[in-house]
Amino acid sequence: MKNFISVHDVNNINQLVQSALAYKASPLKDQALGQHKRIGCLFLNPSMRTRLSTQIAAQQLGMEAIVFNVGAEGWALEFEEEAIMSGNTVEHVKDAAPVFGKYFDVLAIRTFPSLKNKEDDYSELYIKQFIKYAGIPVLSLESSTLHPLQSLTDIMTITESLQANPLPGGKKPKIVLTWAPHIKPLPQCVANSFAQWVNAWGEADFVITHPEDYELSEEFTKGATITLNQDEALKDADFIYVKNWSTFTDYGRVYSNDPDWMLTREKLQVTNNAKVMHCLPVRRNVELSDEILDSPSSLVTQEAGNRVWAAQAVLAELLRNK
Ligand code: CP
16 A cells, blocks of 8 residues: 555455454554654644544554644645745645655645535545655545545444444345535535445445435445435444535535434334444534434444544555555
8 A cells, every 4th residue: 555545545445444453452563663653644624533543543553643734834835736826825735745755754634625616626636746746655634525544444343343243144234324414514525435435345235315416426426326215225224324415516515404314213213223323523413313322323432433443554554565
């Protein structure tokens, strides 16, 4: 693995999941791997879980982690090639990224989409420019369209849950990704990425449900069953992944805030005692009800905890292949 930007950087998802589970069982087993190595974690946007779990993962591999809030504390970066920099941007990524490449052994970056221009966001210019100019492995901490560390964690969490409570006859789990209401337009990253990883994993009966006009890009959903009927989708579900996203086709809009799409305990009655997942942060009683989040059906805290081990497995791969 040279960089970690999407599922396409992974040779074998199950092997990476097993590596994450092995780190969970024995966090310090590879402390020598990252000795005298440094990771730079650049944040152009806010984060809690990704920021902390990546630092912990790096430290457990013996690395030093330095966090830099580029968005709030650094010079405003320019990403366009041949830009005439007479506006607000102060430093070109072409100049900044090679400097990061001198300071660090691995560069980790969080950027969000603008949600204003679909072509720009889906070109993934920011992260691609860092890869082009940094000269060291680049790890996505969430980009304009994808959140691969979250998705690896999600498959790890599903695998772990199935190991603890296997389905009868080794049946494939039914996994449902359901849209949920939200007060703000949110990126499609987590939903795109979850769909991309579950499809690539191939070990689930995968259904996506959302209101009309909330179709995600087929680039990520191809292979899933897609329905506008949430009740139908939830039937016999083993895992339900709850997430809001803004519209993709008419880009970045909120067409619906229909509270009927919030997942409630009542809706779980038609499922196979489904476990409920969410990447967090979650808007309680908007996206997901208290009664689910505070019940044994919820995997959200286990899922967030697993972010450490997923990050550790990926960082270890990047260090081994450096
Ligand atoms: N799930 C997730 O990425 O959380 P943060 O935004 O807090 O990092």
